[in-house]
Amino acid sequence: xxxxxxxxxxxxxxxxxxxxxxxxxxxxxxxxxxxxxxxxxxxxxxxxxxxxxxxxxxxxxxxxxxxxxxxxxxxxxxxxxxxxxxxxxxxxxxxxxxxxxxxxxxxxxxxxxxxxxxxxxxxxxxxxxxxxxxxxxxxxxxxxxxxxxxxxxxxxxxxxxxxxxxxxxxxxxxxxxxxxxxxxxxxxxxxxxxxxxxxxxxxxxxxxxxxxxxxxxxxxxxxxxxxxxxxxxxxxxxxxxxxxxxxxxxxxxxxxxxxxxxxxxxxxxxxxxxxxxxxxxxxxxxxx
Numbered sequence: 001x002x003x004x005x006x007x008x009x010x011x012x013x014x015x016x017x018x019x020x021x022x023x024x025x026x027x028x029x030x031x032x033x034x035x036x037x038x039x040x041x042x043x044x045x046x047x048x049x050x051x052x053x054x055x056x057x058x059x060x061x062x063x064x065x066x067x068x069x070x071x072x073x074x075x076x077x078x079x080x081x082x083x084x085x086x087x088x089x090x091x092x093x094x095x096x097x098x099x100x101x102x103x104x105x106x107x108x109x110x111x112x113x114x115x116x117x118x119x120x121x122x123x124x125x126x127x128x129x130x131x132x133x134x135x136x137x138x139x140x141x142x143x144x145x146x147x148x149x150x151x152x153x154x155x156x157x158x159x160x161x162x163x164x165x166x167x168x169x170x171x172x173x174x175x176x177x178x179x180x181x182x183x184x185x186x187x188x189x190x191x192x193x194x195x196x197x198x199x200x201x202x203x204x205x206x207x208x209x210x211x212x213x214x215x216x217x218x219x220x221x222x223x224x225x226x227x228x229x230x231x232x233x234x235x236x237x238x239x240x241x242x243x244x245x246x247x248x249x250x251x252x253x254x255x256x257x258x259x260x261x262x263x264x265x266x267x268x269x270x271x272x273x274x275x276x277x278x279x280x281x282x283x284x285x286x287x288x
Contacts, residue, residue: 002255002287003062004217005029006267006276010042014099015051022055024277025284028062028264033092033104036069041091049098062264064099065140065179065214068092068106074126075109075119075151082122085109090130093137100136103214103264105179107142108152108161119151124164133171140179140213145187145229153188153227155206162211177213178203181268182254183232184216186239189225192254193239193246200259209259217254217265217283233269234279252286261287 005026008017021029034041055061072085089106096104111119131139141161146153152161158178166173180203186192190199203209219237221230223245232238239246254260267279 001027002261002265002284003028003263004255004265004267004280004283006269006271006280007031007067013045013048013051015048015055018052018055018059018061020273021061022059024273025280026276027059028064028266030065030067030105030266030268032067032069033095034069034088037071041088041095044095044098046098053099063214064102065264065266066092066096066099066102066104066137068104070107072106073109073112075111075114075122077112077114082126086126086129089126093130093132093135093139096137097135102137103140103177103179104137105140105142105214107144108150108158110149111151112149116149116151116157119149120157120160120164123151123161124168127161127165127172127176128169131165131169131172131175135175138175138177138213140177142179142216143181143184143188145181145184146189146227147187147229155203159207162207176211178207178211179214179216179266180212181216181218182239183218183220183237183268184229186220186224187222187226187228189227191224193224193250196250196253196257200257212259212263214264214266215254215260216268217251218268231269233271233275234267234282248286251283255283255287 005028007030074085144150144152219232219240221232222228238244
């Protein structure tokens with residue numbers, strides 16, 4: 001069965017997230033580890049987290065894909081911003097151990113004029129500091145659209161970060177992966193509409209398919225190579241709309257592709273819960 005869900009709010013607690021996921025037909029989901037704009041994390045209630053673990057076990061959920069707040073920038077030119085990101089990420093990874101074996105996805109950051117190479121070096125330093133031997137959480141680097149000075153706009157940049165961490169701390173090798181975002185990779189210039197196989201072959205050559213652990217499944221408001229990062233409802237953007245040069249067969253190829261079909265798919269489309277429920281049903285139908 002297709003493992004698919006969407007971003008859910010932690011406002012009502014962890015057990016409530018599991019119940020909400022079930023109500024919309026999801027068997028995985030994403031959640032922010034704290035307010036998406038950063039700030040202090042709310043204290044976790046062990047009983048509440050245990051309630052979610054029970055739901056995950058009873059209903060055969062796939063791996064969850066927790067998401068770091070967008071405000072983290074471990075490669076900022078400002079030391080204070082880097083220190084904030086490091087402190088929050090380290091705390092997030094410790095908290096994630098209450099839900100062992102899940103994923104922790106983050107945007108690598110923006111080098112803000114320092115250059116991509118310096119940005120990569122700073123991200124490597126950050127990961128080497130915040131990750132710890134024996135952690136059960138796999139940290140995922142998200143593929144980015146390439147707007148502004150984002151790092152992670154190419155498979156080569158993602159690979160350089162992973163290789164940098166592993167070369168310095170080889171014991172972390174098994175705890176590093178990638179989350180491929182369909183909107184982002186298209187916006188970055190990878191033609192998943194016409195050549196999904198070719199894009200995945202390139203990913204395998206540069207990064208390695210063993211690193212690919214999750215997929216953010218989003219349509220895009222912009223054409224391939226736009227470097228904009230604006231998500232759209234499935235079927236209404238440049239990937240899924242025939243009028244814009246795509247089509248629902250694009251999403252069918254994604255959810256049925258032998259490389260991708262067993263990964264957790266997370267929807268980040270501009271929707272409320274009823275819209276996510278419709279998309280989950282639609283994509284399950286495409287998966288067959």
